[in-house]
Amino acid sequence: MRHDTIVVPETMSPAQVRALAERKAQAQVGDDDMVAFLHLHGSRPVGGEHGTEVEWRYSYQVIPPGGPADDTAG
Numbered sequence: 001m002r003h004d005t006i007v008v009p010e011t012m013s014p015a016q017v018r019a020l021a022e023r024k025a026q027a028q029v030g031d032d033d034m035v036a037f038l039h040l041h042g043s044r045p046v047g048g049e050h051g052t053e054v055e056w057r058y059s060y061q062v063i064p065p066g067g068p069a070d071d072t073a074g
Contacts, residue, residue: 017043
């Protein structure tokens with residue numbers, strides 16, 4: 001299980017935050033690895049240049065190639 005944070009404008013919906021977090025997580029794992037089970041844990045306001053921004057905490061699992069999520073046989 002990996003943990004990270006992402007800072008976004010406060011106007012973003014949780015669905016938008018999740019999509020951005022998935023892209024950020026995928027960029028941090030190997031090209032053949034897959035991000036799975038991403039979960040947003042909560043947010044807190046942080047300062048920003050253009051109004052209030054929010055820092056979201058999230059966690060996710062990394063599935064290697066041929067891992068359980070990729071198994072389509074059977």
